[in-house]
Amino acid sequence: MSADPLVPETRVLAIASHVVYGYVGNKMATLVMQSLGCDVAALNTVHFSNHTGYRQFKGTRATAEEITALYEGLCQSHLTDFDVMLSGYAPSAAAVEAVGAIGQDLQRKAESKPGSFFWVLDPVMGDQGRLYVNDDVVPAYKKTIHHADLILPNQFEAEVLSGIKITSLATLASAITVIHATYNVPHVIITSVDLCKFANPPSTDSAPPPRSLTIIGSTTRSDGSPRLFRVDVPALDCFFSGTGDMFAALTVARLREAVFAAGPDLRTTRSWVSPDEVAPTELPLALATGKVLASMHSVLEKTMEARDAELKELQTTNGEDEGSAGLSEEERSKLAHLRRTKAAEVRLVRNVRYLREPTIEFHPQEWRAEDLP
Amino acid sequence: MSADPLVPETRVLAIASHVVYGYVGNKMATLVMQSLGCDVAALNTVHFSNHTGYRQFKGTRATAEEITALYEGLCQSHLTDFDVMLSGYAPSAAAVEAVGAIGQDLQRKAESKPGSFFWVLDPVMGDQGRLYVNDDVVPAYKKTIHHADLILPNQFEAEVLSGIKITSLATLASAITVIHATYNVPHVIITSVDLCKFANPPSTDSAPPPRSLTIIGSTTRSDGSPRLFRVDVPALDCFFSGTGDMFAALTVARLREAVFAAGPDLRTTRSWVSPDEVAPTELPLALATGKVLASMHSVLEKTMEARDAELKELQTTNGEDEGSAGLSEEERSKLAHLRRTKAAEVRLVRNVRYLREPTIEFHPQEWRAEDLP
Numbered sequence: 001m002s003a004d005p006l007v008p009e010t011r012v013l014a015i016a017s018h019v020v021y022g023y024v025g026n027k028m029a030t031l032v033m034q035s036l037g038c039d040v041a042a043l044n045t046v047h048f049s050n051h052t053g054y055r056q057f058k059g060t061r062a063t064a065e066e067i068t069a070l071y072e073g074l075c076q077s078h079l080t081d082f083d084v085m086l087s088g089y090a091p092s093a094a095a096v097e098a099v100g101a102i103g104q105d106l107q108r109k110a111e112s113k114p115g116s117f118f119w120v121l122d123p124v125m126g127d128q129g130r131l132y133v134n135d136d137v138v139p140a141y142k143k144t145i146h147h148a149d150l151i152l153p154n155q156f157e158a159e160v161l162s163g164i165k166i167t168s169l170a171t172l173a174s175a176i177t178v179i180h181a182t183y184n185v186p187h188v189i190i191t192s193v194d195l196c197k198f199a200n201p202p203s204t205d206s207a208p209p210p211r212s213l214t215i216i217g218s219t220t221r222s223d224g225s226p227r228l229f230r231v232d233v234p235a236l237d238c239f240f241s242g243t244g245d246m247f248a249a250l251t252v253a254r255l256r257e258a259v260f261a262a263g264p265d266l267r268t269t270r271s272w273v274s275p276d277e278v279a280p281t282e283l284p285l286a287l288a289t290g291k292v293l294a295s296m297h298s299v300l301e302k303t304m305e306a307r308d309a310e311l312k313e314l315q316t317t318n319g320e321d322e323g324s325a326g327l328s329e330e331e332r333s334k335l336a337h338l339r340r341t342k343a344a345e346v347r348l349v350r351n352v353r354y355l356r357e358p359t360i361e362f363h364p365q366e367w368r369a370e371d372l373p
Numbered sequence: 374m375s376a377d378p379l380v381p382e383t384r385v386l387a388i389a390s391h392v393v394y395g396y397v398g399n400k401m402a403t404l405v406m407q408s409l410g411c412d413v414a415a416l417n418t419v420h421f422s423n424h425t426g427y428r429q430f431k432g433t434r435a436t437a438e439e440i441t442a443l444y445e446g447l448c449q450s451h452l453t454d455f456d457v458m459l460s461g462y463a464p465s466a467a468a469v470e471a472v473g474a475i476g477q478d479l480q481r482k483a484e485s486k487p488g489s490f491f492w493v494l495d496p497v498m499g500d501q502g503r504l505y506v507n508d509d510v511v512p513a514y515k516k517t518i519h520h521a522d523l524i525l526p527n528q529f530e531a532e533v534l535s536g537i538k539i540t541s542l543a544t545l546a547s548a549i550t551v552i553h554a555t556y557n558v559p560h561v562i563i564t565s566v567d568l569c570k571f572a573n574p575p576s577t578d579s580a581p582p583p584r585s586l587t588i589i590g591s592t593t594r595s596d597g598s599p600r601l602f603r604v605d606v607p608a609l610d611c612f613f614s615g616t617g618d619m620f621a622a623l624t625v626a627r628l629r630e631a632v633f634a635a636g637p638d639l640r641t642t643r644s645w646v647s648p649d650e651v652a653p654t655e656l657p658l659a660l661a662t663g664k665v666l667a668s669m670h671s672v673l674e675k676t677m678e679a680r681d682a683e684l685k686e687l688q689t690t691n692g693e694d695e696g697s698a699g700l701s702e703e704e705r706s707k708l709a710h711l712r713r714t715k716a717a718e719v720r721l722v723r724n725v726r727y728l729r730e731p732t733i734e735f736h737p738q739e740w741r742a743e744d745l746p
Contacts, residue, residue, distance in 0.1 A: 013393075018391075018417065020386075020414050020416045020417075020443055020446070020447060021414045021447055021450075021452040022414075027415070031404070031407055034404055034722050037722055037723055038722065039722050039723075041393050041395075044391065044417075044420060047417060047420065047435075047439075047443070048446070049442075049443045049444075049445075049446025049450070050447065054450045056446075056450060057446050057450075058442045058443055058445055058446030058449075059439075059442065060439060062420075066420075066432075066433060069422075069431045069432065070393055070421075070422045070431055070432055071422075072422075072431055073393070073421070073422025073429075073430050073431030073432060074393060074394055074422050074423065076431075077394075077423055077427045077714075077715070078708075079394045079395075079422070079423055079715060335451075338450050338451055339451070342450070342451065342452060349410055349411065350410055350412075
């Protein structure tokens with residue numbers, strides 16, 4: 001039997017949502033990290049039947065006190081020897097603060113051993129120009145992010161955190177510079193930037209140009225300036241819930257792998273910040289991002305195929321959806337939405353081999369202010 | 374890349390406990406089934422920081438109403454297309470009944486397609502002669518088990534359910550016969566029987582005989598009589614929490630695999646009961662049990678090695694446990710217990726290859742009433 005393609009042993013505390021059915025939040029992140037060999041402690045911030053993309057769900061939210069109590073349970077039995085914390089969705093400003101206190105406590109415990117604890121924070125606040133949390137969650141995140149080692153905002157969240165409207169590569173670079181400076185956070189990845197929107201004018205040909213998605217990241221230099229890299233990947237023409245959680249979980253595993261591969265010095269350096277002479281494209285963060293996106297692309301391609309097959313199977317020969325006879329227009333539309341949402345659940349369990357051994361490659365590229373349009 | 378060694382596609386609803394740290398209940402069962410390719414919906418009945426073997430924990434229990442609401446959430450969005458339900462620990466009699474109602478509802482939904490839904494029930498009540506649930510949980514299980522397809526009691530739970538004190542192979546056979554007859558449950562596995570206790574008189578030699586553990590199972594014939602098989606495995610000299618959950622989860626995956634391998638007729642037969650001419654050792658349940666125990670033996674052996682290494686590392690050169698200086702006798706003993714318990718957490722993530730491809734083999738043997746001592 002060949003050796004498992006696992007990352008170095010990593011103990012992760014993952015704090016995010018739990019859903020009974022489907023793959024988002026900790027349900028996604030736990031399996032992704034476990035598949036790569038990480039030992040995951042999963043502290044769940046909500047207990048829902050399914051993700052909110054279905055537009056209906058049942059279940060309960062953990063209070064800030066319940067989150068804190070679970071962590072105290074770990075402390076009292078000496079179960080806090082974590083190498084990494086990954087924090088995602090928290091259901092209130094108080095919950096964000098409770099999670100922040102956990103991260104800071106783990107940092108204090110690791111203080112005498114630089115690099116022995118690393119905090120990846122996904123500031124889940126909204127997407128596509130819209131907040132989907134209470135307004136008071138934003139200042140709670142702004143206070144917490146100061147303590148994180150790596151944050152993973154999407155384009156909208158990066159705008160909220162930087163106060164800069166991202167309308168070009170130049171404003172994107174500014175937003176990252178501001179985030180590094182304002183929050184003193186050494187690593188940033190902006191997980192989804194649709195450059196087509198502002199970099200390419202609409203095509204006048206009948207066939208639109210193939211769309212691509214750009215992921216931008218940076219690790220600061222010792223003077224605080226950003227070391228920017230980008231990875232362009234072909235965009236898939238569909239939306240899947242949980243991809244942000246998948247990105248974050250893969251990044252935990254692949255970043256730790258890349259930091260270990262960089263030699264013993266880096267992993268005993270505070271926040272794993274590479275020396276200034278390391279080029280942007282050679283940063284562990286950049287190498288990890290390339291590998292993360294390769295895995296994601298394959299899993300999401302397989303998901304798209306499976307989704308299309310599932311939806312096709314639901315169509316009866318007369319073109320009418322099975323089971324929708326006798327329903328009102330409104331009920332029919334709701335049923336169709338539920339079916340589309342279910343069919344678009346990420347197909348993870350049968351495709352973990354793409355997490356372990358990506359079959360394609362995406363390479364980070366450097367970009368500098370003078371290259372910007 | 375070779376094909377993944379996965380079982381046939383299987384959608385499982387797993388209802389059991391969740392712990393942040395470590396591997397018991399759904400935390401164990403979910404990863405085990407996912408590793409073999411099952412899509413697992415995880416409905417958590419408690420949310421604890423760690424398992425109760427530590428003798429302290431924090432967290433909350435789900436009420437029967439919360440369990441029911443989560444299931445209603447699945448129903449309203451048409452997310453109930455499960456092939457198998459695995460139900461484990463429930464924190465009260467009302468919770469056991471709520472889980473029972475879910476199993477029965479899924480059976481009703483599958484009524485027109487025999488064999489399309491199968492319920493594995495682990496009647497978690499106690500061990501080693503002691504109940505660790507409230508007294509009213511016992512009658513709740515006795516009412517529920519009538520509806521299950523396979524139950525997985527340990528020796529003590531089999532005694533509680535059958536009313537027969539198991540003191541010999543003959544009384545064990547009687548207990549299984551009574552369980553089949555009383556609860557009309559077609560498949561039973563008694564997951565741990567220490568035959569040494571009553572089959573072998575104490576050795577007078579200085580070296581005790583190598584201990585073995587016997588797992589006994591049966592699938593009924595059409596006349597209701599048991600078809601008994603046994604699998605003997607070398608006993609490991611230690612106790613690990615979560616092994617019952619591991620056994621149950623592996624059994625779900627391996628039984629479904631064996632039923633599919635038996636051809637298309639069996640999997641469209643109610644409760645997957647093999648025709649009478651199938652010998653006990655050729656039953657899918659027997660074949661699955663052999664494979665399950667092979668995986669478990671390897672993972673637990675690896676766990677024992679890792680546990681011993683972890684405990685050794687904690688000893689300082691002067692023979693004193695690190696970190697226990699200045700503690701009272703009581704505190705020292707508590708710390709030692711916590712460390713031993715943590716060190717004995719099952720090492721699952723780095724050993725999933727033994728789940729997927731067992732490297733050893735255990736074969737079921739037939740045994741008949743006339744062979745009994």
